[in-house]
Amino acid sequence: MDHARPLPAYLISRYNGWKATTYTSNKAWYHRLAESGQHPRAMVISCCDSRVHVTSIFGADEGEFFIHRNIAGLVPIYSPDGGNHGTSAAVEYAVTALKVAHVVVMGHSNCGGVKGCLDMCAGDAPELEKQSSFVGRWMDILRPGYERVQGLPAEQKTRALEKQAVLVSLENLMTFPFVRTAVESEFLTLHGLWNDIGAGVLEQYDPAQKAFVAL
Amino acid sequence: MDHARPLPAYLISRYNGWKATTYTSNKAWYHRLAESGQHPRAMVISCCDSRVHVTSIFGADEGEFFIHRNIAGLVPIYSPDGGNHGTSAAVEYAVTALKVAHVVVMGHSNCGGVKGCLDMCAGDAPELEKQSSFVGRWMDILRPGYERVQGLPAEQKTRALEKQAVLVSLENLMTFPFVRTAVESEFLTLHGLWNDIGAGVLEQYDPAQKAFVAL
Amino acid sequence: MDHARPLPAYLISRYNGWKATTYTSNKAWYHRLAESGQHPRAMVISCCDSRVHVTSIFGADEGEFFIHRNIAGLVPIYSPDGGNHGTSAAVEYAVTALKVAHVVVMGHSNCGGVKGCLDMCAGDAPELEKQSSFVGRWMDILRPGYERVQGLPAEQKTRALEKQAVLVSLENLMTFPFVRTAVESEFLTLHGLWNDIGAGVLEQYDPAQKAFVAL
Amino acid sequence: MDHARPLPAYLISRYNGWKATTYTSNKAWYHRLAESGQHPRAMVISCCDSRVHVTSIFGADEGEFFIHRNIAGLVPIYSPDGGNHGTSAAVEYAVTALKVAHVVVMGHSNCGGVKGCLDMCAGDAPELEKQSSFVGRWMDILRPGYERVQGLPAEQKTRALEKQAVLVSLENLMTFPFVRTAVESEFLTLHGLWNDIGAGVLEQYDPAQKAFVAL
Numbered sequence: 001m002d003h004a005r006p007l008p009a010y011l012i013s014r015y016n017g018w019k020a021t022t023y024t025s026n027k028a029w030y031h032r033l034a035e036s037g038q039h040p041r042a043m044v045i046s047c048c049d050s051r052v053h054v055t056s057i058f059g060a061d062e063g064e065f066f067i068h069r070n071i072a073g074l075v076p077i078y079s080p081d082g083g084n085h086g087t088s089a090a091v092e093y094a095v096t097a098l099k100v101a102h103v104v105v106m107g108h109s110n111c112g113g114v115k116g117c118l119d120m121c122a123g124d125a126p127e128l129e130k131q132s133s134f135v136g137r138w139m140d141i142l143r144p145g146y147e148r149v150q151g152l153p154a155e156q157k158t159r160a161l162e163k164q165a166v167l168v169s170l171e172n173l174m175t176f177p178f179v180r181t182a183v184e185s186e187f188l189t190l191h192g193l194w195n196d197i198g199a200g201v202l203e204q205y206d207p208a209q210k211a212f213v214a215l
Numbered sequence: 216m217d218h219a220r221p222l223p224a225y226l227i228s229r230y231n232g233w234k235a236t237t238y239t240s241n242k243a244w245y246h247r248l249a250e251s252g253q254h255p256r257a258m259v260i261s262c263c264d265s266r267v268h269v270t271s272i273f274g275a276d277e278g279e280f281f282i283h284r285n286i287a288g289l290v291p292i293y294s295p296d297g298g299n300h301g302t303s304a305a306v307e308y309a310v311t312a313l314k315v316a317h318v319v320v321m322g323h324s325n326c327g328g329v330k331g332c333l334d335m336c337a338g339d340a341p342e343l344e345k346q347s348s349f350v351g352r353w354m355d356i357l358r359p360g361y362e363r364v365q366g367l368p369a370e371q372k373t374r375a376l377e378k379q380a381v382l383v384s385l386e387n388l389m390t391f392p393f394v395r396t397a398v399e400s401e402f403l404t405l406h407g408l409w410n411d412i413g414a415g416v417l418e419q420y421d422p423a424q425k426a427f428v429a430l
Numbered sequence: 431m432d433h434a435r436p437l438p439a440y441l442i443s444r445y446n447g448w449k450a451t452t453y454t455s456n457k458a459w460y461h462r463l464a465e466s467g468q469h470p471r472a473m474v475i476s477c478c479d480s481r482v483h484v485t486s487i488f489g490a491d492e493g494e495f496f497i498h499r500n501i502a503g504l505v506p507i508y509s510p511d512g513g514n515h516g517t518s519a520a521v522e523y524a525v526t527a528l529k530v531a532h533v534v535v536m537g538h539s540n541c542g543g544v545k546g547c548l549d550m551c552a553g554d555a556p557e558l559e560k561q562s563s564f565v566g567r568w569m570d571i572l573r574p575g576y577e578r579v580q581g582l583p584a585e586q587k588t589r590a591l592e593k594q595a596v597l598v599s600l601e602n603l604m605t606f607p608f609v610r611t612a613v614e615s616e617f618l619t620l621h622g623l624w625n626d627i628g629a630g631v632l633e634q635y636d637p638a639q640k641a642f643v644a645l
Numbered sequence: 646m647d648h649a650r651p652l653p654a655y656l657i658s659r660y661n662g663w664k665a666t667t668y669t670s671n672k673a674w675y676h677r678l679a680e681s682g683q684h685p686r687a688m689v690i691s692c693c694d695s696r697v698h699v700t701s702i703f704g705a706d707e708g709e710f711f712i713h714r715n716i717a718g719l720v721p722i723y724s725p726d727g728g729n730h731g732t733s734a735a736v737e738y739a740v741t742a743l744k745v746a747h748v749v750v751m752g753h754s755n756c757g758g759v760k761g762c763l764d765m766c767a768g769d770a771p772e773l774e775k776q777s778s779f780v781g782r783w784m785d786i787l788r789p790g791y792e793r794v795q796g797l798p799a800e801q802k803t804r805a806l807e808k809q810a811v812l813v814s815l816e817n818l819m820t821f822p823f824v825r826t827a828v829e830s831e832f833l834t835l836h837g838l839w840n841d842i843g844a845g846v847l848e849q850y851d852p853a854q855k856a857f858v859a860l
Binding site: 431432433434435436437438441442444445446447448449452453454457460461463464465467468470472473478479480481482483485486487488489490492493494495496497498499500501504506510511512513514515516517518519520521522523524527532534539540542543561562563564565567568569570571597600601604613619620621622623626627628629630632634635636637645 | 646647648649650651652653656657659660661662663664667668669672675676678679680682683685687688693694695696697698700701702703704705707708709710711712713714715716719721725726727728729730731732733734735736737738739742747749754755757758776777778779780782783784785786812815816819828834835836837838841842843844845847849850851852860
């Protein structure tokens with residue numbers, strides 16, 4: 001790989017700071033983690049967005065959460081066709097190998113992926129419809145959600161679709177046989193969250209009210 | 216989604232703690248992030264493993280890193296076949312929409328995914344060879360790396376394959392036309408890292424030495 | 431004590447969360463507790479096990495329970511030989527100084543200490559028989575219980591011994607003169623509980639049925 | 646055990662509340678805990694005092710902390726004499742079987758045990774000097790701490806001795822060979838805390854300053 005370059009100096013300096021402080025103070029814990037393996041209690045599926053770090057919101061330390069992050073935090077439908085399904089592999093590993101007790105899907109406000117999906121479904125982003133658009137093809141997973149928000153006033157659509165991203169993912173999770181089995185035998189619970197970046201609000205989906213409600 | 220459940224109390228209590236401290240002290244920054252969008256300088260691709268949080272190692276605050284996490288931190292080869300390629304979508308969004316300056320691929324020691332790949336390629340994990348094994352099919356991406364470490368003594372193979380995971384991913388990144396263009400026009404640099412969890416060591420790939428060397 | 435280290439950051443952050451929420455909202459109660467001393471109604475003796483917190487099961491707030499926790503929640507026989515008997519000191523303080531009305535002994539399923547005792551008594555754990563094994567010497571307290579379950583089918587022995595741990599402790603409590611006096615003068619009642627961690631079931635010992643029955 | 650009595654109604658009602666809410670919402674986690682065993686990151690040694698629950702201060706959920714509680718949170722010196730040493734057994738199990746990464750010793754203000762020790766050492770509590778006083782014999786562990794605070798003005802002695810209880814325990818922990826080995830090989834760290842109940846302040850011992858300083 002001739003194209004690899006040395007790390008930018010700002011990252012080296014930050015690593016050195018971490019090594020001299022956090023790592024040094026917690027060496028015993030890192031040694032244990034390396035020797036005893038991980039036993040995370042929960043898997044979190046969230047967006048790649050740089051503004052939403054679940055490690056911050058839940059004060060997560062090393063060892064606590066198995067974290068998968070992709071565009072918009074989506075989970076595709078179960079499809080064992082032999083393809084390279086990264087999200088499905090992460091879910092399979094968390095549920096069947098690590099045996100996590102919770103899978104938390106967290107969406108958020110101001111999500112670029114969801115905005116793109118809205119534009120694409122509304123016919124305003126033909127470039128995303130191309131077969132060669134990875135973002136477009138990835139956001140296809142959310143199309144069923146678009147149908148449910150289509151009738152809403154324009155100013156409500158984005159937020160509603162961000163929450164649909166969570167619901168569609170939770171529905172798709174239940175199409176995985178090992179997820180369904182674990183949920184039905186009460187060894188796994190699924191949770192849907194939506195984070196408002198600016199307001200710092202966290203809403204969770206309540207099936208009784210069929211709505212997201214603030215914690 | 217009738218299966219969604221209320222968030223476990225320990226997470227609610229942690230969120231409340233975050234809201235009352237970190238969020239409250241940094242409200243201005245969260246407001247800006249929500250209003251002005253994200254402008255992350257780097258994309259990081261790393262493993263879902265609960266023991267390796269790049270946000271910790273690089274002291275990343277909200278807004279700095281666009282983070283994609285999957286099993287073993289792998290990038291598949293460019294394949295615009297219309298499928299739901301989550302990793303490719305994340306790379307595309309980071310490079311073409313967010314125009315990040317760096318893509319950092321970070322592997323790590325004690326990686327369960329890489330261990331599974333080693334077993335699978337050595338013929339010791341037939342269950343991972345099944346078409347229905349998402350983890351197995353995902354780790355297929357790393358098979359070219361296995362061939363390069365096959366001749367090594369047994370005790371060196373795992374670590375060598377963990378580093379191959381980084382190299383194979385970097386090579387695959389260059390098969391994406393928009394990555395290659397950005398790299399060749401010097402608007403993007405690629406970086407390969409490997410983290411030793413227990414020792415807290417970070418090694419980076421140096422093409423001159425064709426080896427990973429400690430920072 | 432040169433070996434003391436700063437608290438790991440995750441605990442500092444959790445403390446800060448508690449201080450900003452629970453403490454701040456209940457400051458009046460904490461002030462009263464500090465000024466007026468404690469008047470707990472009950473003492474609970476339970477296991478150190480991280481999975482069984484009586485504060486959770488009984489929703490205990492600050493000030494309610496005087497809690498002693500040791501391996502398997504055992505009480506040794508009365509033995510005023512001048513040694514450092516931590517459990518006996520805790521019982522003495524609760525009954526004679528705090529004058530609690532109830533002493534609750536709570537055992538639980540999946541208890542590592544009881545499992546070790548079973549192995550030791552069956553001759554399968556010679557390392558626990560050593561004089562230098564603190565766990566072994568502590569679990570000696572439960573040997574009389576082993577004799578009572580020895581004849582049971584193998585699959586029933588563990589659970590039966592977990593419950594014997596409660597009964598032996600209750601019997602030993604009655605060897606303390608100040609406990610016996612308080613019980614006989616009806617200023618103190620003793621209670622035996624066993625918690626099934628997975629099923630969330632709480633059973634209490636009923637002397638009439640000579641058995642543990644679910645609440 | 647004919648003396649066992651049915652649980653007071655207030656505890657049955659609280660258990661029923663917990664079962665219908667916390668347990669039901671977290672059934673998956675309890676199932677996992679029962680099936681996969683405990684993997685606590687830290688051991689906490691603290692006082693039985695009803696006013697100081699480390700589970701509250703650190704927002705600890707089931708599975709996180711292995712908790713030993715005795716009068717004043719003391720650890721005796723290593724003494725493998727074949728006696729029933731409950732605290733030593735708890736430390737041994739946590740460090741050698743569970744392999745926790747941290748042992749946290751937490752003292753607190755207004756501690757009845759420490760107050761008794763002060764009176765006893767000052768000659769004001771002859772009843773605690775008796776061989777038959779379990780509290781007195783237990784607090785003997787803290788006598789070396791009394792010598793260090795003896796010269797202080799009367800109004801500072803109590804608080805100083807509460808902190809000595811933490812330091813003496815930390816020193817005694819290092820007399821256990823398996824603790825010393827784990828600390829020296831950097832697989833275990835020791836931490837000393839003191840909690841002011843009324844003010845909600847947490848101080849930690851800093852060996853550099855040879856003093857407790859607020860977090």
